[in-house]
Amino acid sequence: MIHIIDTEHPWDVFSINSGHTEVISCLEWDQSGSRLLSADGDGQIKCWSMTDHLVNSWESILSSSLDRDPIIALSWLHNGVKLALHVEMSGSTNFGEKFSRVKFSPSLTLFGGKPMEGWLAVTVSGLVTVSLLKPGGSLLTASESLCRLRGRVALADIAFTGGGNIVVAATDGSSSSPVQFYKVVVSVVSEKCRIDTELLPSLFLRCTTDPMRRDKYPAVTHLKFLTRENSEQVLLCASNQTGSIVECWSLRKEGLPVNNIFQHSPAVGEKQPTILKWRILSTTGDLERVSAVALPKLPISISNTDLKVTSDTKFCPGLGLALAFHDGSIQIHHRLLLQFMGIYYSSSSSGTRPGDEATLKRQRTSGPFLHFKALQFSWTSLALVGIDNFGKLHMLRVSPSMCQVLDMNTTLRHLLFLLEYCMVTGYDWWDVLLHVLPNMVHNLVEKLHEEYMRQNQALQQVLATRIVAVKASLCKLSAATAARACDFHAKLLLIAISSTLKSLLRPHVLSTPDKSPGDRLSEICAKNTDTEIDKVMINLKTEEFVLDGPPLQSLQQLIQWVGDFVLYLLANLPNQVRGAGHTNLSPESRSIDGASLGMLREMLVMIRIWGLLKPGCLPTFTAMSDSQDSLQLLFRLLTKLWLCSREDGPPQEPDESLIDECCLLPSQLLVPSMDWLPVNDGVIVRLQGKIPLKLQFGKASSLPGAGGGSPLEALTRSPGSQKMDNLRCVFLGVCPTEESKACTRCGCVTMLRSPNKTNAMKQWEQRWIKNCLCGGLWRRIPFTSCSR
Numbered sequence: 089m090i091h092i093i094d095t096e097h098p099w100d101v102f103s104i105n106s107g108h109t110e111v112i113s114c115l116e117w118d119q120s121g122s123r124l125l126s127a128d129g130d131g132q133i134k135c136w137s138m139t140d141h142l143v144n145s146w147e148s149i150l151s152s153s154l155d156r157d158p159i160i161a162l163s164w165l166h167n168g169v170k171l172a173l174h175v176e177m178s179g180s181t182n183f184g185e186k187f188s189r190v191k192f193s194p195s196l197t198l199f200g201g202k203p204m205e206g207w208l209a210v211t212v213s214g215l216v217t218v219s220l221l222k223p224g225g226s227l228l229t230a231s232e233s234l235c236r237l238r239g240r241v242a243l244a245d246i247a248f249t250g251g252g253n254i255v256v257a258a259t260d261g262s263s264s265s266p267v268q269f270y271k272v273v274v275s276v277v278s279e280k281c282r283i284d285t286e287l288l289p290s291l292f293l294r295c296t297t298d299p300m301r302r303d304k305y306p307a308v309t310h311l312k313f314l315t316r317e318n319s320e321q322v323l324l325c326a327s328n329q330t331g332s333i334v335e336c337w338s339l340r341k342e343g344l345p346v347n348n349i350f351q352h353s354p355a356v357g358e359k360q361p362t363i364l365k366w367r368i369l370s371t372t373g374d375l376e377r378v379s380a381v382a383l384p385k386l387p388i389s390i391s392n393t394d395l396k397v398t399s400d401t402k403f404c405p406g407l408g409l410a411l412a413f414h415d416g417s418i419q420i421h422h423r424l425l426l427q428f429m430g431i432y433y434s435s436s437s438s439g440t441r442p443g444d445e446a447t448l449k450r451q452r453t454s455g456p457f458l459h460f461k462a463l464q465f466s467w468t469s470l471a472l473v474g475i476d477n478f479g480k481l482h483m484l485r486v487s488p489s490m491c492q493v494l495d496m497n498t499t500l501r502h503l504l505f506l507l508e509y510c511m512v513t514g515y516d517w518w519d520v521l522l523h524v525l526p527n528m529v530h531n532l533v534e535k536l537h538e539e540y541m542r543q544n545q546a547l548q549q550v551l552a553t554r555i556v557a558v559k560a561s562l563c564k565l566s567a568a569t570a571a572r573a574c575d576f577h578a579k580l581l582l583i584a585i586s587s588t589l590k591s592l593l594r595p596h597v598l599s600t601p602d603k604s605p606g607d608r609l610s611e612i613c614a615k616n617t618d619t620e621i622d623k624v625m626i627n628l629k630t631e632e633f634v635l636d637g638p639p640l641q642s643l644q645q646l647i648q649w650v651g652d653f654v655l656y657l658l659a660n661l662p663n664q665v666r667g668a669g670h671t672n673l674s675p676e677s678r679s680i681d682g683a684s685l686g687m688l689r690e691m692l693v694m695i696r697i698w699g700l701l702k703p704g705c706l707p708t709f710t711a712m713s714d715s716q717d718s719l720q721l722l723f724r725l726l727t728k729l730w731l732c733s734r735e736d737g738p739p740q741e742p743d744e745s746l747i748d749e750c751c752l753l754p755s756q757l758l759v760p761s762m763d764w765l766p767v768n769d770g771v772i773v774r775l776q777g778k779i780p781l782k783l784q785f786g787k788a789s790s791l792p793g794a795g796g797g798s799p800l801e802a803l804t805r806s807p808g809s810q811k812m813d814n815l816r817c818v819f820l821g822v823c824p825t826e827e828s829k830a831c832t833r834c835g836c837v838t839m840l841r842s843p844n845k846t847n848a849m850k851q852w853e854q855r856w857i858k859n860c861l862c863g864g865l866w867r868r869i870p871f872t873s874c875s876r
């Protein structure tokens with residue numbers, strides 16, 4: 089069986105009957121997390137993919153097999169994308185300096201330089217097998233011996249070089265045998281996959297040559313490259329029945345020992361010949377027996393300045409590796425120097441913690457110690473996930489400072505740095521959120537905004553929606569900012585609807601525009617500050633708004649949302665300005681900022697013109713008097729609000745007359761409720777306390793809101809209320825019968841299958857087929873959720 093869970097809903101486990109007939113020996117995620125490789129003791133390798141882009145729905149589409157040859161190491165081929173993190177530059181304002189793309193060649197390229205996808209595995213009998221995913225969807229597989237004299241391989245690991253080569257490390261499991269390294273080159277020659285191997289320098293463990301420890305640790309139990317992208321540093325662990333020792337080795341260029349005879353030869357001035365040689369970097373003392381090793385994934389450049397950087401910046405994520413021991417404890421050691429950095433005791437393993445009587449009792453009855461069989465770091469190395477010998481899953485927070493007490497500013501800077509990294513790379517920032525305390529949220533949101541504004545226009549545009557999503561998930565963590573999380577969600581929807589509506593505009597045949605109609609609309613709306621919607625409208629070429637076919641009508645629900653949102657925003661303005669919550673916010677960082685207001689204004693103009701062509705697409709408002717032009721009223725107030733929050737002028741508070749007018753709105757129009765907001769049902773908002781949480785598979789969280797109610801509890805709806813399709817902006821009824829999916833990050837709900845037949849709405853749905861508005865992944869909602 090393979091069990092897959094998303095960290096935000098750990099109780100909702102998706103179990104697949106893997107079809108493997110032997111024990112699964114390796115599991116490997118691809119970079120996007122949408123594919124998984126599994127390999128077993130029978131030589132079977134399977135490639136799993138999400139079906140319908142749902143995290144809780146998987147199927148195996150491809151597989152390869154090596155007859156009865158157990159797989160011991162497995163990896164995806166490298167795609168050539170490598171982004172380095174420069175901790176020493178964390179003070180820089182430029183994202184390009186903090187996170188730079190490293191020149192790294194893919195393992196194999198297709199014509200045109202596109203990286204070829206595929207995987208690579210090493211077997212017990214010393215075979216290396218490569219499967220390439222051909223563009224048509226079929227597999228091209230080949231196998232080759234690592235070396236001519238094939239012997240049993242007990243442990244192996246795979247790494248990649250910047251030049252596009254693959255390096256395999258292998259040992260027969262005895263610490264007195266050498267650890268061998270092989271260069272593997274994969275190529276495609278006349279439609280066939282070809283593998284060439286070459287022997288590289290090998291090494292002997294220090295503990296076997298050390299007379300003090302000779303024969304003390306007979307077995308090599310762990311062999312790992314420090315990272316997949318670094319074939320020049322390797323970590324080795326040798327053990328006996330009760331203890332272990334860990335060594336870190338590095339490949340160095342060294343001058344060839346030159347014979348005396350040649351010393352006065354005319355070769356002076358020529359470059360001295362060099363050879364590659366493994367050198368030991370560091371070793372631990374005798375340790376408790378190691379049960380699992382996890383290496384950090386954060387791509388901090390590996391160098392000997394590591395230690396200085398750590399002491400200068402106090403930044404630890406990505407520098408420590410985790411060792412799990414048979415007594416149940418986990419230690420974090422520096423990955424190169426192997427210095428001790430931190431320790432964790434699992435609750436039932438050690439009786440040393442005072443006052444833990446229940447623990448002591450359990451130890452006597454439960455027999456063997458709880459210890460971790462497998463351990464993995466998250467992308468930013470701020471969380472560790474482990475499986476214990478009882479099959480329980482553990483998620484552990486790893487302090488970014490390794491529990492050194494830091495001042496608030498330093499802590500915030502570290503978290504900010506990692507959030508920026510996730511924003512730039514697109515990695516999920518869930519594990520960073522684990523370390524954000526409610527009192528940090530406000531500061532982090534403001535600082536993130538400041539840093540973002542310092543980037544160039546092009547980069548800002550690329551990150552525009554991602555930063556809103558990060559801010560939204562930050563705001564959810566504190567009761568004080570939970571309402572702003574809703575604003576940020578609204579902004580995401582706003583950006584999406586605006587770009588969709590604008591994309592419908594067609595350039596007129598007779599005009600030869602240098603700008604797209606959408607851009608021209610923005611330009612005209614930005615220049616024309618008139619509060620009369622019709623006066624802004626006459627500047628536009630109405631021909632560009634003429635659409636073929638009936639798509640407008642089908643977008644009515646989105647247009648309605650825009651109308652409702654403007655009304656809601658204006659009607660709530662008096663509360664926002666006069667209420668206490670928002671007064672300490674700088675105007676630039678307000679979630680609904682000048683740019684969003686400008687966007688709304690453009691949309692009202694667009695809707696107005698379309699309404700002339702097709703009245704059926706107009707938003708409907710429940711007005712108190714029949715003669716009232718609601719759209720014009722909203723446009724006028726919106727323009728006034730927009731004018732006092734525009735970016736080119738000094739930010740001003742909305743004047744009293746505007747606020748007075750907004751106060752009157754509820755007496756003129758029926759103000760819609762906030763039903764379109766997604767409900768957050770995940771675990772992250774409950775993880776703020778330091779108290780460990782215990783969850784059960786298959787049982788949705790009935791967690792007590794840590795410390796008196798979770799921040800968002802005020803916003804969850806009563807059980808009898810209507811459910812919403814947050815993406816299509818339609819009601820699903822109190823107990824929806826339609827199968828739905830929800831975002832794993834923001835909780836946004838939408839129907840799995842499209843009820844629409846028109847192209848315009850289909851296009852809108854297509855935009856969200858892989859990811860939610862916020863970039864989060866989808867999960868199928870279990871049918872039982874209605875009865876909850």
Ligand SMILES: [Zn+2]
Nearest residue numbers: 831834860862
């Ligand atoms: Zn989402």
